[in-house]
Amino acid sequence: MKLIKLITIIIVCVFTGQAQQTPADTQSKSQAIIGGTAHIGNGMVIENCLITFDNGVFQNVSEYNGTEDLSQMEVIDAKGQHIYPGFIVPNSTLGLIEIDAVRATDDDSELGTWNPHIRSLIAYNAESKVVESMRPNGVLLAQITPRSGRISGTSSIVQLDAWNWEDAVIKIDDGIHMNWPNSFTRGRWWLGEDPGLKSNPKYSSQTLEIEAYFNNAKANSDNTKASDNLPLNAMRGLFDQTKTLYIHVNDEKGIVDAVEFSKSQGLSKLVIVGGYEAYKLASYLKENDIAVLLQRVHSRPNSDDHDYDLPYKMASLLVNEGVLVGLETSGDMERMNSRNLPFYAGTTVAHGLSKAQALQLITLNTAKILGIDNSYGSLEVGKSATLFISTGDALDMRSNNLTNAYIDGREISLESHQTELWKRYSEKYENN
DSSP, X not given: OHHHHHHHHHHHHHHHOSOOOOOOOOOOSOEEEESSEEEOSSSOEESSEEEEEETTEEEEEEEOOSOSOOTTSEEEEOTTOEEEEOEEEEEEOTTTBSOTTOGGGBOSBOSSSBOTTOBGGGGOOTTOHHHHTTXXXXXXXXXXXXXXXXXXXXXXXXXXXXXXXXXXXXXXXXXXXXXXXXSXXXXXXXXXXXXXXXXXXXXXXXXXXXXXXXHHHHHHHHOOSOXXXXXXXXXXXXXXXXSEEEEEEOSHHHHHHHHHHHXXXXXXXXXXXXXXXXXXXXXXXXXXXXXXXXXXXXXXOSSTTSOTTHHHHHHHHHHTTTOOEEEOXXXXXXXXXXXXXXXXXXXXXXXXXXXXXXXXXXXHHHHHHHTOTTTSSSOOTTSBOOEEEESSOTTSTTTOOEEEEEETTEEOOOOOHHHHHHHHHHHHHHOO
């Protein structure tokens, strides 16, 4: 047993390499960015802008005319460059898994079916090598989300430059995540069953189990006396509207059933996560004021008779109907794919959205869905100075090239173990 532990430690050390970049210090001097093109995040674009921030908060976002007194500020000339609010990746396991093959670094799920009391935040590793690799692409905030079970647990929102989870947290326990049962299932071909889709015979009983659990939770929340039932206590926030219920569901019937169930329980804060067939219900979702965190854009259609580009155009099908949409990146290698969030948004531009609309999918829209839009998601006076400067279009992988990035006004490092290796081997081959 000791040998196994020793081998695990060695593997972790070998794969993680050097320590994380030291988190940036608190902003100590007022700063001004001039001359760049500011993509505000709310649909507006300001050419030749002036952006000032102090104590981590935007003081001015306007057109630059050259007459402003900036003598007491540190000035950054961004002429010919682009300025964006920090991108936000929701429904992510960043910081919960480091190396898939090393179980000791995997802490994204718990045993059991009903785990609303499991808090992803306290398992978050702020010094993760994967986390630091997000920043060079402009992904500066994340919703850290647990997995597995019928109710997976409680997520929290963090910024991606911190010593520990206490320093990283932006919003504690923002919502509870539930996996809605599939209304259809595939036959088990290895048992001689037809491998095609068929109705899930357990669907009704599974939804009844959910209803019974929520009824118990509601009764517990109505009871003013203290309870020692940790799972049910964690559900209280859903009924007093301090937490959002994130229901992970993809099929059309499941989405409708999930929404109607939430309404029957008196839950007003509901978000659909995944939503593969949400485009079929755009008017229904708009009518019920339901937001969608849409599945990874770079995916294949689920069925042979679906349009080949359906995952690419789902966002436009929903946005054009007035549904509030954000993008999420869950799936295989989701932690690594989180860095591609801006390019998923860029793909939607080729399939029906404007660049301003696509940007909102990963900035202000997501901030609204997560309930942090008062401070994050756009370049607006009074909000957190969480932004970055890119030499080109940040939604295009060919031109997304960050020169500066800030979280709460702190200028953060854009170095990571990957950029260090790139420089090392670039020099090697340049010298040969």
